[in-house]
Amino acid sequence: MGNCKSSSRALLGKAHVVPDAEWRMQDFGKTHVPDLEWRIHDFSSLLETGAKAATSATFHCSGYNWQLQVIPMHKGTGYETPYVALRLMTSPERMVPGHTMHVVFELSIYNHSKGMYCGCKASYNFHFKNSYSKEHCLILLQELLKSSAFLVDDSCVFGVDILKIDVSSPEKKAVVVQKKATTVQNLFLQKKGFVKGTYTWNVNNFLELDTDNFVRSPTFEVGGHKWYVGMYPHGDKYSTDCISLYLCLDASDELRLDSEKVFIMTLSILDQKNGKHLTATSGLWVCNKGCGWGWPNFFGLKKLKEPSGGYVVGSSCVVKADVTIIGSSNDG
Structure with missing residues (x-):
């Protein structure tokens, strides 16, 4: 993709609608260390299942449980072609009515050519009955499938980094985001023999x-x-x-x-x-x-x-x- 911020815009072309007004792909730099690194092997098999989304196993950060979800063929209003989109999920068990958690995070895909993650920064208010963030488009599906930088041996790597958590609750509890070693997960999909x-x-x-x-x-x-x-x-x-x-x-x-x-x-x-x-x-x-x-x-x-x-x-x-x-x- 080259420079993600400029070239991803070029890939959209005149006929495409930008998925959301603040959507921008950017390089996070070689020092970027995500909380979760999710390696999806046999990405083409994920598409063949027809599944609308794939959700990681749980990973832990700052006292909360989280999951990363990949939507491989996301199409929204006005989209002419599908995008690969990501969203962050949290477990609602620790939340009660009136408990809101404002989270700032980064969603990314690994660029093997540059040796760094590329993605977007986002934020969302999680609450008692809403534990899913909105979908954030990262890359056109057709471009990912043709890319030698993001798709290697039919495998790609996605990441999420939680930057800040502000909790509004009856207890006014403060949350300090504690950085630790990256959790690495591998997803292997079968082609047959289900x-x-x-x-x-x-x-x-x-x-x-x-x-x-x-x-x-x-x-x-x-x-x-x-x-x-x-x-x-x-x-x-x-x-x-x-x-x-x-x-x-x-x-x-x-x-x-x-x-x-x-x-x-x-x-x-x-x-x-x-x-x-x-x-x-x-x-x-x-x-x-x-x-x-x-x-x-x-x-x-x-x-x-x-x-x-x-x-x-x-x-x-x-x-x-x-x-x-x-x-x-x-x-x-």
């Missing part, structure tokens, strides 16, 4: 379930791991008048320390009358022990319980989980 599994959970007493409690299915196995579907029938604390559905690793599951599984999941509530099932499919996720993945606002409770919908018949609700293991992840 391991797939399906589990159907018949919730026969759905309408009688306690409104506040977490309900879990029996355990089932896919890819050598034990899973279960978790449900908050009336929504968890992050939802708004919706049922919450999650796929979780069973606590008894023993994850290998040298390699974690990478998976895509689909959760569905089956329409028992009309066959118009409610379905949501995730991007790529890395198995972390004790984690759950899903949707706090899976579907509105009022529509879910409408007799004409067929999602709750009598007091029966049927939930289906489809899990596909498509790769592995390990620490570098």
Whole structure:
């Protein structure tokens, strides 16, 4: 790409719309050390999965848990061609209503020719019900695929560096960003031989379930791991008048320390009358022990319980989980 700031603008051409007004690619310099270095091997396989996003395993910084998400074919309003975009995510567990965390960070991709990261500086207000930053475009997908500087042996390296955290909460807690050694993660994607599994959970007493409690299915196995579907029938604390559905690793599951599984999941509530099932499919996720993945606002409770919908018949609700293991992840 040469000089990132000038040439990335040139790549857009007259027909393209700049993704956002403050978007600029810049060199961060050879002394730039990210908090997370995420190496995605077999990048073309990521595109072939059709996944909307790939999310790293958790990394830790200044008392919080974070993840980096890559959106390989991001297209926004006015975009003529897709961009590779990044966004930062945090775990909302430590946040409560009224708790806001203003974070300044840098998102980047490694330029092998220059030996340095190239990217953009961003900021975002994370709060109780919003743990995802906006997407920030880094490079046109077509340019990345042709680049010998950013894509080497079908692999590319992304980074995130957290610069500042300001917390507004009832406790007015100050956070000092503590720099430490870079966390390195590797994502390996398979081209074939995916391991797939399906589990159907018949919730026969759905309408009688306690409104506040977490309900879990029996355990089932896919890819050598034990899973279960978790449900908050009336929504968890992050939802708004919706049922919450999650796929979780069973606590008894023993994850290998040298390699974690990478998976895509689909959760569905089956329409028992009309066959118009409610379905949501995730991007790529890395198995972390004790984690759950899903949707706090899976579907509105009022529509879910409408007799004409067929999602709750009598007091029966049927939930289906489809899990596909498509790769592995390990620490570098």
